[in-house]
Amino acid sequence: MGTGRWAGVEAEVLALPGARRGGRGPSALRILGRQRREESHENYLRFLLDPREAHGLDARLLGALLRLAGLPETADDPRLAGARVHRQVRGATSRPDLVVVSPVASVVIELKVDAGEGEGQTVRQGDDFADLANLVLVYLTPTGRAPTDPRFRPVALRDLAGELARLLAEPTPGPAAPGRRHADDYLSDLESTVGISTDDDDAAGFWVKHGATLLAAQQSARRLLKHLPVHTRTALGALAADLGQDLVVTSRDYTAVGRSGRYPETAVLLSRPRWMDGDTPLLGFGLGIRRDADGHPGPDPDEPNRRPFHGVYCTDPAVREAIGKRFLSDGWGGHWGWWNPLPLAAQPTGTGFLAHNAATAAALVRDTWHERATTVDALWSERV
DSSP states (O other): OOSGGGHHHHHHHHHSGGGOOOSSOOOHHHHHTOTTOHHHHHHHHHHHHOTTSTTSOTTHHHHHHHHHTTOHHHHTOGGGGGOEEEESOOOSSOOOSEEEEOSSOEEEEEEOSSSOOOTTHHHHHHHHTTTSTTEEEEEEESSOOOOSSTTSEEEEHHHHHHHHHHHHHSOOSSSOOTTHHHHHHHHHHHHHHTOOOSOHHHHHHHHHHHHHHHHHHHHHHHHHHTTHHHHHHHHHHHHHHHHTSOOEEEEEEEEEEOSSOEEEEEEEEEEOGGGEETTEESEEEEEEEEOOBTTBOOOOTTOGGGSOEEEEEEOOHHHHHHHHHHTTOOOBTTTEEEEEEOOOOOOOTTSOHHHHHHHHHHHHHHHHHHHHHHHHHHHHHTOO
């Protein structure tokens, strides 16, 4: 990026307030490869929203969250200083990510980074925790998308990031709190993961100027992603040759069965010969991607449920369940025992978008193969 007709647009993006925090180096989550893991965000938010923790923010970020949820009077109540924040509190049929208990309000927070809402998830949480005093239900997502249950108040994580940026920019009397560096680290992660909303005037002006062009670019990304399986098959073919184990590369169309429907998808897989039934892969490591068919839209980099992913594909239910248990995954679609989103990225100069992201997919398949192929093969061999 940064060349040709996009150079000026990129320069303006980098000049927006939300992009002015560069030069800090990689954060802990980036080093660990956990920037998009909801559990990581839960832990940071539990720390930063709890007034008793040593971050120096007191109850101000919790107040900012309530203000974004449309409750300014609650946000300004000094009794928030007595709040306590808990993770993964079990209800009768649900387990929200965070529950805040305070003298002024009880706040149940369901957080989503990449995943969509589970079937009836917010409805179950709203029912399970309905008896809490002064209940506030918050659905916290990168863009503030609406939940299924209208009792929940949608809040954009990028807007909360903007509030955190403003709080951290305020001068502090005396030495900084010991945990302030963790707040700075998390803000950097939020900037790279969801963006931060710190100046709506600048952002609005940018959108009016470039919105139509950016929407056209979005459509280009969607069109190109439909061709990612072909490029990934080529990249996995090269990987198979490098691994040198008589591995087989195949593509297979299938129908993923989700909680809310059935979705056409394509798998591009690297398999051992004994994992095949003729030309049909029964087990493999590779790419999964939504297919534009039967009235269903194809892949979309901006829709969490339609982003490409990589993982371990398995058609045997017992082995698939065992893979999920071994690698702590719920699996997906009745075909994947373990999976993670594919981290799509802009290509460097001189490389095509598809070639670059297919190479990323192949590199992740290579790493997963080295880490897990022996275990998966053993589970496959144990099947009855």
